[in-house]
Amino acid sequence: MQSHAGSKNNVANVRAPIKPLPSQVFDIIEQFLLDVQFGHLILIIQDGFVVKIDKIEKFIISAKSQEKRISSKEKVKKKHSIQVKILSDLQSIQYGQLVIHVNNGQVGQIEKTEKRRFDELEGLYGDGI
Numbered sequence: 001m002q003s004h005a006g007s008k009n010n011v012a013n014v015r016a017p018i019k020p021l022p023s024q025v026f027d028i029i030e031q032f033l034l035d036v037q038f039g040h041l042i043l044i045i046q047d048g049f050v051v052k053i054d055k056i057e058k059f060i061i062s063a064k065s066q067e068k069r070i071s072s073k074e075k076v077k078k079k080h081s082i083q084v085k086i087l088s089d090l091q092s093i094q095y096g097q098l099v100i101h102v103n104n105g106q107v108g109q110i111e112k113t114e115k116r117r118f119d120e121l122e123g124l125y126g127d128g129i
Contacts, residue, residue, distance in 0.1 A: 021091065025050045029086060032100070033107065041100045045093045082107045
């Protein structure tokens with residue numbers, strides 16, 4: 001007798017195709033990476049689409065930061081080296097969020113939180129998820 005549980009697990013592991021990101025999302029990420037010295041960008045993803053972006057920019061007031069601000073205005077606009085990694089992570093999420101932390105003009109950390117729902121567990125012990 002064959003069990004159908006194996007085929008059910010395979011269905012749960014199938015991911016939806018990667019959807020292309022709108023150019024507006026690319027522009028926001030690129031501008032954030034080039035302009036922000038301190039802060040973070042939170043991208044919320046549902047059904048493989050970016051549905052919300054929160055940009056939090058922090059300003060540190062000191063003699064050092066004022067000197068740096070003058071020199072940063074002369075910064076050449078170019079593609080950030082980690083931008084490809086960010087876009088790859090972003091496209092791999094179906095549901096969840098991606099948080100990009102910038103400290104002193106450099107990406108210091110990227111947090112990727114992916115949410116998954118498992119249909120075969122729904123209703124187990126009278127509970128839903």
